[in-house]
Amino acid sequence: MKKLPRISESEWLVMRVLWSKSALTANEVVKELTGQTKWKPKTIKTLITRLLQKGALRFKKDGKKYRYYPAVIESECVGAQRRSFVRRVYGGTMKPMLAAFIEDADLSQEDITELKKILEQKERE
Amino acid sequence: MKKLPRISESEWLVMRVLWSKSALTANEVVKELTGQTKWKPKTIKTLITRLLQKGALRFKKDGKKYRYYPAVIESECVGAQRRSFVRRVYGGTMKPMLAAFIEDADLSQEDITELKKILEQKERE
DNA sequence: TATAAAGTATTACATTTGTAATCCATTGTC
DNA sequence: GACAATGGATTACAAATGTAATACTTTATA
Numbered sequence: 363m364k365k366l367p368r369i370s371e372s373e374w375l376v377m378r379v380l381w382s383k384s385a386l387t388a389n390e391v392v393k394e395l396t397g398q399t400k401w402k403p404k405t406i407k408t409l410i411t412r413l414l415q416k417g418a419l420r421f422k423k424d425g426k427k428y429r430y431y432p433a434v435i436e437s438e439c440v441g442a443q444r445r446s447f448v449r450r451v452y453g454g455t456m457k458p459m460l461a462a463f464i465e466d467a468d469l470s471q472e473d474i475t476e477l478k479k480i481l482e483q484k485e486r487e
Numbered sequence: 488m489k490k491l492p493r494i495s496e497s498e499w500l501v502m503r504v505l506w507s508k509s510a511l512t513a514n515e516v517v518k519e520l521t522g523q524t525k526w527k528p529k530t531i532k533t534l535i536t537r538l539l540q541k542g543a544l545r546f547k548k549d550g551k552k553y554r555y556y557p558a559v560i561e562s563e564c565v566g567a568q569r570r571s572f573v574r575r576v577y578g579g580t581m582k583p584m585l586a587a588f589i590e591d592a593d594l595s596q597e598d599i600t601e602l603k604k605i606l607e608q609k610e611r612e
Numbered sequence: 613t614a615t616a617a618a619g620t621a622t623t624a625c626a627t628t629t630g631t632a633a634t635c636c637a638t639t640g641t642c
Numbered sequence: 643g644a645c646a647a648t649g650g651a652t653t654a655c656a657a658a659t660g661t662a663a664t665a666c667t668t669t670a671t672a
Contacts, residue, residue: 513648
């Protein structure tokens, strides 16, 4: 597997748009992000350009316009972030981190049931 | 409550040392980090200086030397990181994130039991 | 068809971060 | 006491990041 590019805080917002819906033109990305951020369109263009350079996005031509789409897989990027986060903050020990997460989280009854199921699953491994 | 300073990736290592043991001299911090990193002592001094400037650390004099100690509370910083992480990567929705975390984690039987207990606790709220 | 709008490319510029080195004062050592 | 090591302060410098503006090109519009 290829190594994932490093995606900055701001760039994440752009990636999340394009993971949820692609391929979009730059302007469509701008529209998706309006409301979520106060960025000028030019700023979003810059972020897209950087993501292209990093290899996190690709584009294809649609007439004269470009349509952008992810070149990296969301779950992989998310996983990398998750691991980096745990390493940084908890030095790699998962349990206290998970406990804090769970306590902090706003979970529905179904969420809780499902998480318990996952834990029981793990128990059986 | 005061707003927390933004602690960078490298700076986290220094903070974790001082949260676990303080107040230490710069050199003691260097010693703690030897093995964990390949940083030159000067690099670690720089990180300490920046953390002082950001208000994440304070020092007190010990004779001529300084002894450094955290000026911010670990659990608060960790919480802020956690929330920032979730917002960035999952847009704030906790459940899928927790599920991924748990599946990914290397947990002992006791860990699992304890996490289940926490979930049951939440269930009763 | 000249003009404005939209797209893309190029350039800008301050701040933060990673990763130190240098300079100066002090202190411990031979 | 001269000299080296230590500690702290100041300076360095490139890459990444946040946040755009400008320039050029094509397209839609009056």
